[in-house]
Amino acid sequence: MEKVKPKKHLGQHFLKDLGIAEKIAKAVTGHQGVNKVLEIGPGMGVLTDFLLVENWDLYLVDIDKESIAYLQQKYPHLGDRIIDGDYLKEDFRPVMGGKYAVAGNFPYNISTQIFFKVLQEKDQVTEVVCMLQKEVAERIASPKGNKDYGILSVLLQAYYDIEYLFTVPPGVFNPPPKVNSGVIRLRRNQVEKLDCDEKLFFRTVKQGFSTRRKTLRNALKSMGLSEEFKADPILDKRAEQLGVEDFIYLTHKIKSSWNQ
Structure with missing residues (x-):
């Protein structure tokens, strides 16, 4: 051949x-x-x-x-x-x-x-x-x-x-x-489904890393965060400092911001 x-x-x-x-x-x-x-x-x-x-x-x-x-x-x-x-x-x-x-x-x-x-x-x-x-x-x-x-x-x-x-x-x-x-x-792993809105999780992760050097407060600005959530200390971090569980937490918080 x-x-x-x-x-x-x-x-x-x-x-x-x-x-x-x-x-x-x-x-x-x-x-x-x-x-x-x-x-x-x-x-x-x-x-x-x-x-x-x-x-x-x-x-x-x-x-x-x-x-x-x-x-x-x-x-x-x-x-x-x-x-x-x-x-x-x-x-x-x-x-x-x-x-x-x-x-x-x-x-x-x-x-x-x-x-x-x-x-x-x-x-x-x-x-x-x-x-x-x-x-x-x-x-x-x-x-x-x-x-x-x-x-x-x-x-x-x-x-x-x-x-x-x-x-x-x-x-x-x-x-x-x-x-x-x-x-x-x-x-x-054993995770069949994430404990959050998975589509929003994907979007949050992508948006979080869109401007790596900025804090999440700036990176996620376009996602419509509530004033209450803007005070959360997790937003002082950059995306690379967060693990999967942190991003799940963020996803929940963003969704609740929209429901307020």
Whole structure:
């Protein structure tokens, strides 16, 4: 089979280090007893080989038609589990038919969008093990109070326990990216629904970080805070100083401001 050429416009950097691929595959734990795994962007199947060794009930999705043709030749036994499609645009809940894990070497240019999609399907996505740009991986796993902590940190940590596993240098890819990569693991926590208006929670988090250097009193000004709430000391803090529970508290307070 002729090798697939990495395409710059798809952000493809194919992993060529088998040891790292094996390490990523072994990091998938089958959290909550789930056996189904969806690999996003398998390319030529370097990670896929090791996921198959681990005996997962495996599905592959890739937007690159050349990769799809290659994978169909390499893994004929997977049949229609090799999906020619865009993970960001398609609803994978009926395809996977229940709870599933996500794995992959995510393209840098869409990794953040992949995580927002995971949040949409959080009731089914029990685990994510992935490699992405180190800076983004650190941001997602970062605790409050850290300069890397941001919108995605709060939203994902509301529903997932997150671990930064290890760093991967550029030289193990073809072509090598200009930055290091990081591997992280997210496992679904016990929170089925936040104890607040979830849509307003998302909006509050995004608005809170919209002007990181300002206090929340200034950052949230456009959200119509009551005079009583404006005196709350939590508004003297900046968004990066608040954990998930603090943002839930803020969400309640903003909603009560509107009801006064």
